Amino acid sequence: MREQVRTVGLWLMTGLRAAPFHSTALVVMLCLQAAIAPVRTYGVKLIVDGVGGAGEGPIRLGVVVILATFAVAFAGTSVDGYLESAGADRVERWVLSDILRITTHIPGIEQHERPDVADRLSQLRDSARELGWFALVLFQLISTGVTIVLVVAMLSGVHPIFAVLLVLAFGQVWAASLDSKWMQDTMERMQPYGRLVRSLSELAREPRAATELRVFGLGPTLLSRIRSLSGTMYAGERRAMVRGLAVVTLAKTIFRLAYLGAVVYLIVLAGRGSASPGDLALVVLLAPQVDGAASEAGDGVSRVGVALRSFGRYRWLRDYASSHSWKGGATPAPDRVGRVGSASDRLGGATPAPERVVGVGAAPVRLVSGIELRDLSFAYPGTDVAVLDSVSLVIPAGTSVALVGENGAGKSTLVKLLSRMYDPTSGSILVDGVPLSTIDPVAWRERLSAGYQDFVKYEFSARLVVGVGDLARLDDEEALKAALVRGEALELVEELPRGLETQLGTRFSESSELSGGQWQRLALARAFLRDRPLVLLLDEPTAALDPEAEHALYERFAEASRVAAAETGGITVLVSHRFSTVRMADLIVVMDQGRVVEVGSHQALVGARGRYAELFEVQARAYR
Numbered sequence: 001m002r003e004q005v006r007t008v009g010l011w012l013m014t015g016l017r018a019a020p021f022h023s024t025a026l027v028v029m030l031c032l033q034a035a036i037a038p039v040r041t042y043g044v045k046l047i048v049d050g051v052g053g054a055g056e057g058p059i060r061l062g063v064v065v066i067l068a069t070f071a072v073a074f075a076g077t078s079v080d081g082y083l084e085s086a087g088a089d090r091v092e093r094w095v096l097s098d099i100l101r102i103t104t105h106i107p108g109i110e111q112h113e114r115p116d117v118a119d120r121l122s123q124l125r126d127s128a129r130e131l132g133w134f135a136l137v138l139f140q141l142i143s144t145g146v147t148i149v150l151v152v153a154m155l156s157g158v159h160p161i162f163a164v165l166l167v168l169a170f171g172q173v174w175a176a177s178l179d180s181k182w183m184q185d186t187m188e189r190m191q192p193y194g195r196l197v198r199s200l201s202e203l204a205r206e207p208r209a210a211t212e213l214r215v216f217g218l219g220p221t222l223l224s225r226i227r228s229l230s231g232t233m234y235a236g237e238r239r240a241m242v243r244g245l246a247v248v249t250l251a252k253t254i255f256r257l258a259y260l261g262a263v264v265y266l267i268v269l270a271g272r273g274s275a276s277p278g279d280l281a282l283v284v285l286l287a288p289q290v291d292g293a294a295s296e297a298g299d300g301v302s303r304v305g306v307a308l309r310s311f312g313r314y315r316w317l318r319d320y321a322s323s324h325s326w327k328g329g330a331t332p333a334p335d336r337v338g339r340v341g342s343a344s345d346r347l348g349g350a351t352p353a354p355e356r357v358v359g360v361g362a363a364p365v366r367l368v369s370g371i372e373l374r375d376l377s378f379a380y381p382g383t384d385v386a387v388l389d390s391v392s393l394v395i396p397a398g399t400s401v402a403l404v405g406e407n408g409a410g411k412s413t414l415v416k417l418l419s420r421m422y423d424p425t426s427g428s429i430l431v432d433g434v435p436l437s438t439i440d441p442v443a444w445r446e447r448l449s450a451g452y453q454d455f456v457k458y459e460f461s462a463r464l465v466v467g468v469g470d471l472a473r474l475d476d477e478e479a480l481k482a483a484l485v486r487g488e489a490l491e492l493v494e495e496l497p498r499g500l501e502t503q504l505g506t507r508f509s510e511s512s513e514l515s516g517g518q519w520q521r522l523a524l525a526r527a528f529l530r531d532r533p534l535v536l537l538l539d540e541p542t543a544a545l546d547p548e549a550e551h552a553l554y555e556r557f558a559e560a561s562r563v564a565a566a567e568t569g570g571i572t573v574l575v576s577h578r579f580s581t582v583r584m585a586d587l588i589v590v591m592d593q594g595r596v597v598e599v600g601s602h603q604a605l606v607g608a609r610g611r612y613a614e615l616f617e618v619q620a621r622a623y624r
Helices: 002-018 020-054 056-104 115-158 160-205 207-215 219-271 277-323 411-418 441-445 462-467 477-486 490-494 516-529 547-568 602-608 611-622
Strands: 370-379 386-396 400-404 426-431 448-452 535-539 571-575 587-592 595-600
Touching (some): 002 020, 002 056, 002 277, 020 056, 020 115, 056 115, 115 160, 160 207, 160 219, 160 277, 207 219, 219 277, 370 411, 386 411, 386 587, 386 595, 400 411, 400 547, 411 535, 411 571, 448 516, 462 477, 462 516, 477 490, 477 516, 490 516, 516 547, 547 571, 587 611, 595 602, 595 611
Parallel strands (some): 400 571, 400 587, 448 535
Antiparallel strands (some): 370 386, 587 595
8 A cells, every 4th residue: 555655646746746837737727627517517407497487596697607617618628738738748758857867877787687677667668658648647537526526416416316326437437447457467467478579570670680580581480479479469458358348338337227217217206396397407417427427537547557557667666776776885975077068968968977876985096906806606686596606806906817718607797797787696896905885886987998799889970989988088089099099990980971970870861880890899999988997898899800800909908908007006807718819818717607717827727737728729729
């Protein structure tokens, strides 16, 4: 119950915060509009009674009432449509902006890698646009309540028996709520199917997948899979729809038959002189209004059920973000260092600086002793499988370390922990003796730079594609040029039609598409743009490059590492399967099934004739 109250509170406050004037004005206008039909009907009753012999007084009052309702209706139709549309638009923009703010400010990446969390985020994104209109449903329910109160008061004044109809009217509300519950439960069960259908549909439209789909003849298989999943979804929804329709139709039939019986009874009373002609006119004219109000209430409750679930997911996201904010620690972090103002606007609008995590420590400006992994274990949230198991390792300041091992050994997971995308399940990471879990993740990542195998193809200008590596240096031509040189991408940019200002990608007219290797060179330049990072993380960053280009790049990485080591005690962490590159590292860490099995230099590990020597010999044999 407490959670439902919190959800209703969020629902109400969302509309008032996003569009306070529109929301307040809309409530007033809707309540006035809701009163028009019952009050106008009462005016008709007065006129009928006056014509029947009650005198001219009721006739005059009835005419005044009817004219007043027409005036209110005319004024309402001029503004309520605007208020609804403008209010919903403002709420929608506010909600979408807030969802983006919340998700981008969660320090970790668990929400992107857990299927159960991804399902809920997918549901929230699907209903995000509807939340704009849902925020107004509550106001519409208030107006429906006004109609019901007026109608019941008028009918009860005619004869107490009509009060019983109110109970039957709420039977329609109950039926509508049951219909909504069944449909929403079905849609939530079908959500994984829907997410898979969207994923497959996006794959079918993806340009980079087009060639492989055709070579392997996967088109028919893909379409068959989409049809099968869609059929499962629609069959479940259809069953829920039929059940709901049957219950709603039964409730409406019972109510209408009961109302018809009440009208017949009133006709009998009028024939006996126990009811006036105006009473009979009132009851007959209110019949469609009663039915309409009951139906609106039922539809409103149905929409409320949908809205509560949607706002429940919205509230869940806010709670999730709060519980995964990594708050707690000893000392407050300092203000954000050297961040951008106008440069961030080029990303498509002013981008707010990431929120600090309250109560955590600042990141160091240089490394003195280095980084220590102390009995570190990790299992991804939602699983019980340890990806890293009791890993202990010391990485001295100013060194370059290479992580090697077969796929699934835990190398990339360790890189995620070093960049604090996750915190360890047990054990700790110490940075100059300070637990990484007590350092503000935003401040820590400002001291990092990274290059990944799965780099992002930002469809921005070439300047921005590189510049997002350090937005504060976006307009620093010398820094950009130096990063391009180190990433072996300067010649590539010089050959683009408009140089750094060339729009890249395939989604825009007059844009330039690049090959996989060219995109990777820009990604590497991006990693080089951040000057003197404390930790440079390189997770298979040259997978799309040929061996010669890779060797040249790693020579530059090595030089950059030496400079960083001398000035800041910086550490370079490299993940690679190519041993010709790995041997350049000061320290090589061999991992197997989540454990560290060997540590040492290339020469020492080859001489030890252990796991590293075995892997090195297998790869070297392929080049002989």
